Amino acid sequence: MLAELPILILDFIDASGSLGSMQIRMKSGTTAAAAQAAAAVLRAHLAPLSGAVIVQESIRFSFVASPNPTPSGATLMPHMGAFIFNCADADTYAMLAIPAFKSEYVETTGAGAGVLIDQTNSDVSNAITTIIDSIACNPFGSDIVSIAATYLQWR
Amino acid sequence: MSRYTLPSDWADSPCYVVSIHSALIPIIIGQLRLLEARGSWIDQTNYQRGYNAVLEFEACVMAACLNDMLDIQRATYRMLDTAIYGTAYTIESTDPLVVSPEIPAARDLAFSDQDSVLGRLDRVNKLVDNSVNGTSNDLYSASPSVKDLLQSIIDAMSSETTDLDSILSQLETVVLLLG
Numbered sequence: 001m002l003a004e005l006p007i008l009i010l011d012f013i014d015a016s017g018s019l020g021s022m023q024i025r026m027k028s029g030t031t032a033a034a035a036q037a038a039a040a041v042l043r044a045h046l047a048p049l050s051g052a053v054i055v056q057e058s059i060r061f062s063f064v065a066s067p068n069p070t071p072s073g074a075t076l077m078p079h080m081g082a083f084i085f086n087c088a089d090a091d092t093y094a095m096l097a098i099p100a101f102k103s104e105y106v107e108t109t110g111a112g113a114g115v116l117i118d119q120t121n122s123d124v125s126n127a128i129t130t131i132i133d134s135i136a137c138n139p140f141g142s143d144i145v146s147i148a149a150t151y152l153q154w155r
Numbered sequence: 156m157s158r159y160t161l162p163s164d165w166a167d168s169p170c171y172v173v174s175i176h177s178a179l180i181p182i183i184i185g186q187l188r189l190l191e192a193r194g195s196w197i198d199q200t201n202y203q204r205g206y207n208a209v210l211e212f213e214a215c216v217m218a219a220c221l222n223d224m225l226d227i228q229r230a231t232y233r234m235l236d237t238a239i240y241g242t243a244y245t246i247e248s249t250d251p252l253v254v255s256p257e258i259p260a261a262r263d264l265a266f267s268d269q270d271s272v273l274g275r276l277d278r279v280n281k282l283v284d285n286s287v288n289g290t291s292n293d294l295y296s297a298s299p300s301v302k303d304l305l306q307s308i309i310d311a312m313s314s315e316t317t318d319l320d321s322i323l324s325q326l327e328t329v330v331l332l333l334g
Binding site for chain 1: 185216
């Protein structure tokens with residue numbers, strides 16, 4: 001993966017409710033902390049120049065595959081592998097959905113044939129373990145701790 | 156687009172079991188992605204509550220609930236099979252749970268262990284039959300039976316040479332046999 005220049009995105013909203021945005025590219029090698037500090041300074045000087053209000057600030061670090069890879073296999077984008085995780089806080093969950101999920105990882109026997117994802121498959125179990133051991137969390141900051149269910153969803 | 160709210164006591168409401176063809180699950184459940192988005196909920200509190208409620212439901216659809224119910228049913232069958240018929244089950248592995256022998260589609264009345272419910276009833280039946288009727292079986296073969304002793308008493312009392320001590324002894328034996 002090749003690193004692209006980090007981008008600061010400022011989203012504006014005007015009195016009519018219309019949305020707009022501006023993007024500022026940052027120097028190569030800028031860290032997340034440096035980008036956030038720079039964004040605060042930029043925002044402070046740019047906001048007074050607009051009659052719209054800044055409602056959201058995003059910093060995006062992008063990496064692109066090079067050369068462009070050729071998609072393989074017959075699975076389509078909506079054919080997603082849904083991985084539902086239990087999180088650290090009681091009764092909280094996280095959803096990770098893998099697009100164009102390969103059918104070879106779906107169970108072929110039993111009541112869940114064609115729907116359930118085979119958690120005994122080493123590729124699947126390794127992916128689950130990696131996600132649990134990572135810094136991933138749910139939208140509310142609760143750590144992912146264990147797998148609850150995995151099956152196909154058309155999303 | 157309408158935005159939703161979710162009551163804080165939603166988890167206290169009763170559950171309904173819904174049957175759904177497995178082929179429809181990916182399509183129908185996949186539509187719930189709309190409820191996983193912040194924009195579907197009226198505010199952050201309802202979003203957090205709704206997101207977790209929806210994901211709990213999505214997890215329950217294919218995995219935990221039905222499997223737990225089936226496991227409990229199978230465990231109940233094995234418990235009754237062991238108690239009534241004396242069938243011995245062995246846990247081959249715990250994760251996944253594998254127990255042998257497999258639960259059959261149908262079974263007969265033959266029991267495997269004399270200490271089972273049917274086994275104990277069988278023992279009582281054979282004891283009574285041997286004690287009272289004198290029928291010999293695989294568990295009991297005592298002799299003479301209650302009927303034999305009573306007949307002896309009747310015969311003795313009918314004869315001219317009645318031995319009261321002998322009759323009394325036989326009556327005592329009848330009492331012992333009857334418990």
